Amino acid sequence: MSAPEPFGTRLRRAMDARGPLCVGIDPHPSLLTAWGLGDDVAGLERFAATAVDALAEHVAVLKPQSAFFERFGSRGVAVLERTVADARAAGALVLLDVKRGDIGSTMAAYAAAHLAPDAPLAADAITVSPYLGYGSLRPALDLARAGGRGVFVLALTSNPEGAEVQTAVTAAGPTVAQTVLDRLREENAAELAAGAPLGSFGAVVGATVGETGADLSFGGPLLAPGVGAQGATAADLPRVFGSAVGQVLPSVSRGVLRHGPDPVALRAAAAREAAEIARFAGSGA
Numbered sequence: 001m002s003a004p005e006p007f008g009t010r011l012r013r014a015m016d017a018r019g020p021l022c023v024g025i026d027p028h029p030s031l032l033t034a035w036g037l038g039d040d041v042a043g044l045e046r047f048a049a050t051a052v053d054a055l056a057e058h059v060a061v062l063k064p065q066s067a068f069f070e071r072f073g074s075r076g077v078a079v080l081e082r083t084v085a086d087a088r089a090a091g092a093l094v095l096l097d098v099k100r101g102d103i104g105s106t107m108a109a110y111a112a113a114h115l116a117p118d119a120p121l122a123a124d125a126i127t128v129s130p131y132l133g134y135g136s137l138r139p140a141l142d143l144a145r146a147g148g149r150g151v152f153v154l155a156l157t158s159n160p161e162g163a164e165v166q167t168a169v170t171a172a173g174p175t176v177a178q179t180v181l182d183r184l185r186e187e188n189a190a191e192l193a194a195g196a197p198l199g200s201f202g203a204v205v206g207a208t209v210g211e212t213g214a215d216l217s218f219g220g221p222l223l224a225p226g227v228g229a230q231g232a233t234a235a236d237l238p239r240v241f242g243s244a245v246g247q248v249l250p251s252v253s254r255g256v257l258r259h260g261p262d263p264v265a266l267r268a269a270a271a272r273e274a275a276e277i278a279r280f281a282g283s284g285a
């Protein structure tokens, strides 16, 4: 059997074809209400299905946020399973935002839950947290590589509290965030050496963080949340990401979702975001 195509290669193709926009599916209680839906499993199901139907054929990546589904228990998780499957079937790459992080032996179970090919909740990629040490992520990194899936590691998050940990200087010299980015460079090296246009191992760097002073040239994608509701705009991207702007996958949740439930309005909102990103980040469909 031939090796699966790496996630980074699939992501680059999707970003080039559709523009580098990720739309988050975050069914906040207030959004369910604003869409005229109940804050219940039926409302959740309708919300997620509407977002997938409106957007999955148009944007490169959809990013369901697991917590908003998990709060409804097993029935909410069942909706998440269908959401991931339907979005993938409709042609979007699915980045499942679960921000997992644990000791290596438990990380292996999280990896099996989201990156094993036959797992009910498998996605194209997941978000993970490196604060138990980058090495603790090894099971997820290895399973992702074996299956052509991706991992996005938190580096400089969009929230103001993140800097306290992430810009702290390690005993070795670089900041915590730079250490993560340097490890990701090593992670992507083999794929890039084999000719991949983009590595499968990404970092999360918020569009809100301003000039980072970090070396972002690690060869993988940069998920950039914070555009929209958190105050960043597409115009911030060149300042934050500099010459790495071509690797950036800006992510917008509420800034698009607040235009629902009309699918035409949702699509138009995503198209406006994509156009702004193309204007400032120099690419897009």
Ligand SMILES: O=C(O)c1cc(=O)[nH]c(=O)n1[C@@H]1O[C@H](COP(=O)(O)O)[C@@H](O)[C@H]1O
Binding pocket: 024, 026, 065, 097, 127, 156, 157, 158, 159, 204, 205, 206, 225, 226, 227, 228, 229, 230, 251, 252, 253, 254, 255
């Ligand atoms: O990993 C993430 O997606 C993430 C990382 C980060 O640094 N900041 C951040 O906001 N996110 C997620 O991105 C989404 C942002 O949502 P909006 O602020 O509504 O666009 C939420 O689902 C957050 O959990």
